[in-house]
Amino acid sequence: MERLRIIGGVAAGMSAAAKARRVNPQLDIKVFTDNSYISYSSCGLPYYIGDIIKNHDSLIARTVEDFARQGTQVITGSRAVKIDSRQKQILLEDLSGSRSWTEEYDRLIIATGARPVRPSLAGAELKGIFTLRNIQDSQAIKAYLKEYQPKHAVVVGAGYIGLEMVENLLAYGCQLRVIEKAPQILTNMDPDLAEIVHSYMEKQGISVLTNSTLTGFQGRDRVNEVTVGSHTFPADIVILSMGVLPNSEIAAQAGIELGTGRAIRVNGRMETNQPGIYAAGDCATVWHLISEQEVYFPMGTTANKQGRVAGENAAGGNATFKGILGTGISRIIDMEVSRTGLSEQECKNLGIAHISRTIKSRTRVPYYPDAGLIWVKLTVEPDSRQLLGGQIVGFSGAGKRIDTIAAALASRCKIDDLYNLDLAYSPPFSPLWDPVLTAINRF
């Protein structure tokens, strides 16, 4: 019986396991994970911390028992130490390192995910300094918040997770400060749109420092200050959300080729350069459909899609994952931000000719209550007039409009073909000209 082995038990790994089982009910499938929780929603963790989600159990899509019932064995608390691709073996050990064993495979899926960047700075060992990646992290943060009731919270890194943490820390009555080393927050958005969010945050009483590099932590046992160059700021709790790095070392050591961002290089079938070895999720590269380049762009949605394709192919099927548009969405208090395709800044960096236009409109007809502001920015290639990307900032109902742009983008159409796009209108839902359509008509 063919043996499929999977390293990693979260989005990509468990999607792969589930799909492989559907494709081949006979396959011998084992999943190894160094965590005790599997198949959990990382994206839900900030809301668990903020007590919007009361119970961490609800973040778990499927349990070890669920998988066992379909004949898939999940071995928690097992760490993969080495892959021997010639012998087709994995060396594993338990978390204490006291027991190690080897597992043979016919097909292997590497879904080892990513780990948060954690800078090695003075004071980094103090209590109260957290990264957020798994359920244990969120439990530790929640327990710390409840025990010490911090007055001053510092979030380092103003990406999606950082801003979602800000929203959820506000529930604890903390004074919030965000420290971002880039000249703007939300570096995956253009500066003009990021500035709207920045000033909204300041209006909510959140202190936002850009161009600011964290240089250290102070405190006795627990952190009580952070330093940014010559400045110090009170900090009873610090959340580091400075990005992630792919857990690709085990693959590299096995001679598996790495790509952009030192992530495991995969093709559309999720194959690595080693026969029978697949990779998927936050440890792997992905193809960007608009820039037509390999990128490292870790997202939960991509991890699930890649996992499914890896699982299908490893089980003998024939699936392809064509790539991503780079769609993302987040919320900070009442303000929604989303993006898809390429931003103006990304076009500049890639040397792609482009024109961008931004419109300001409302999420509903202006005379309807709660018609919030919305900004839509579109970027177009001037010669081909192809749509390259879109970005949205605005209040309730703004963010998910990015899907309309993503669907248009997926067909690689010209902006001109979209002028009279038939979008849904009724006063509680949209102005007569939906903001996306207004933006399209600016070209």
Added chain:
Amino acid sequence: MERLRIIGGVAAGMSAAAKARRVNPQLDIKVFTDNSYISYSSCGLPYYIGDIIKNHDSLIARTVEDFARQGTQVITGSRAVKIDSRQKQILLEDLSGSRSWTEEYDRLIIATGARPVRPSLAGAELKGIFTLRNIQDSQAIKAYLKEYQPKHAVVVGAGYIGLEMVENLLAYGCQLRVIEKAPQILTNMDPDLAEIVHSYMEKQGISVLTNSTLTGFQGRDRVNEVTVGSHTFPADIVILSMGVLPNSEIAAQAGIELGTGRAIRVNGRMETNQPGIYAAGDCATVWHLISEQEVYFPMGTTANKQGRVAGENAAGGNATFKGILGTGISRIIDMEVSRTGLSEQECKNLGIAHISRTIKSRTRVPYYPDAGLIWVKLTVEPDSRQLLGGQIVGFSGAGKRIDTIAAALASRCKIDDLYNLDLAYSPPFSPLWDPVLTAINRF
């Protein structure tokens, strides 16, 4: 100086006037309308009645004075009686019929809109029986509601406007009854989805009678009962929302060709069969991009788009309106309904081969508060595997997801090309697999 004359002062007429002015600042433009209000949002009227919108002024996008300032004369209270296309003249009269005059034109845009169907039944002259089309109608309904505080309200016709009226009449504490002659409510949706809305309405205490034809009204001076065959139902106010008919008689009398639904037949440039005469909006036909047929599908969005194209062409420009997807959206209390393209039922009627699949999901990740139910139904052509249409029913955040389907539909893509569509995910916004994507993956 070229004379552009426009008959009609609402969506299509005023969009045409505004666009023509932008294209040609010198053009002599006059707009004739038998109403005193111009450029108002018909779609907002139910919400004005329900007092969600307090002031009818906010429904008016642009005033007569606004147009005067750009050199466009709007003559309110003037009714077009006859068009002489040979002499290029319009015969007009004031509302009392005491004064009439002729106007000459070089180009003419007919934007006479539509009128509500009003059945000639016994008792139809009683007070308290209303149709809803313009600001005066809504003022009369609102005044009647405030004066008589009706206990029992009957809405005849369960389309978008009927259901929006139900929602807004509930604000007056009325007991609501809906009477629909078809076997289902929302006849532009498939029966299975309409049934979800039907049973939701019943749960809200609204009595919904399908297969029921209104046969008369009773009352002394004011209506107090309606009859449906041998049944009578209490009715202190009756709203007739039984559809509309195009105001195309003036065009037909001038020898202008009519099309589907006796609407004025136009091509993509909004030209009628008479040189120099254009038509736009609820009095005109429109091309359906998916059925590839001329249809009569009056919508505010289409009226604006057609008006703009008619205005541009009549002013010497060169614009085309390719057609509609048949997108629509509405809300009844907390339930949102939307559609685009062709429904299963429409495919059957048109003899188009199709497969339809319906999924039930949530508007947000299930563990997030207020993750409401959503149903998405997609229809696909089995041989070409082209997407033909979509329908959505569900709670907050459901309805506007139709735009994602509309954008995909506009590119006439295969369902297979959409399997890994990169839609935005974050727990407050969507399940990891957006319901639209879940529906796509059912094929």
